Amino acid sequence: MREDSPVPAPETARPEPGAGGGRRERQRLRRRNELYDVALGLFVEKGYEGTTMEDIADRADVARATVFNHFPRKAVFLQEWARRRREAALVAAHRSDAADTSLRAVLLRYFGELGRASQGTREASVAMLTGPVHATDIWRRSPLAAELADIVRTATPEGDLAPRLDADRLGLLLSGAYFVILVTWVSEEPAPFDITDELMAMVDTVLYGAVPDGDRRADHGAA
Template identity: 35%
Template sequence: MKIGDAADAVATAEGGATVSRHERRRRKLHGQLYDAAVGLFVAQGFEATTMDQIAEAADVARATVFNHYSQKIGFLEEWGARRRARVAEILGAEHAEDLPVGDRLRRYLKEMADLNIASRAETTVLMDASARYGRLLQDPSLEVELARIIDNGRRRGEVRTDVDHDQAGALLAACYFSTILRWIREEPAPFDLHQRIDSSLDIILTGLLVSR
């Protein structure tokens, strides 16, 4: 390899791996497309926004958008993935895996709620679009993460051994999404999101029936 070629392949360390200059440029462009799309969705709505408009806003060719996102719903899926990744980053820095399972679930859902509250206008448009046009209730990503936390608690003896952690994760995810959808569909916000999610979690953790 020539010195010039090697210089062009200069990489930055990322988790022990290397990222080429070409890959860094690709990721930067990907982020520009994402930011342009989300800005348009919030400004004029998801349905009204076209791939052509996203290309124009990002100052790229239309084909470039499709090279990164084959469908418009891809932006919605990435929006959800970025939020989950941000919460995982926050909780990882706090070593939340050491918390009791109930506290860990509460912290996870609180951070998700914080993101929604901090960007209510964005959440209103993109969460509603995810429910209408995306795979919000079919995408298992959130329920898998919650199920993992519950399974970890079960392994530590904090959760009943007869509890199906996958089913419990799906129940919590469905409760979370339905709560967010009710919260965004009225203006101003119709209830305290933190309190509502907390109380729903309490019901799921303790059950409905009085112990006999």
């Protein structure tokens, strides 16, 4: 059987509606979190490629089918890792006590949280991003790009974006720049730069560009 081949889950493992549904759902989430934590620890310890689904099951002391029930493929652990980071960043971006709700401020809070999360768990970041990330569509159809586009639409009044840009394009630019910075940061030891500072600078570069407005108008006029 292939390493990532799903194993059918027993019927009893599926949450059921009705009495006890809330408790069962909490148990399911608790088990999922436990498996995620075990897998992340093994990826740091043995590397992504060096860890099998059986390793995860053995370390968690569960049946292999239980792991597949929650994470049908090993790549789903990577997707879950990225999802949790996005979720924390979104909470930071839309903090209820934030006085500045401009697009720049929201994006700085969002990427600031991603930077701090990376720095605080560098070993896990390295383990997750030096594995075969091509096994997922996380780069090709990034949920991050869609989430950033939504942030742009929410935080930008109608007509405030430059005519040459729309929310989807800006989301794609921001997510692409983020992935380049993140992959560069995990590729060297020690870390080649402060990732949070780099992400802050990236936001301003994407939002405001490298050419002053006057020079940009002159360039377009010459063309």
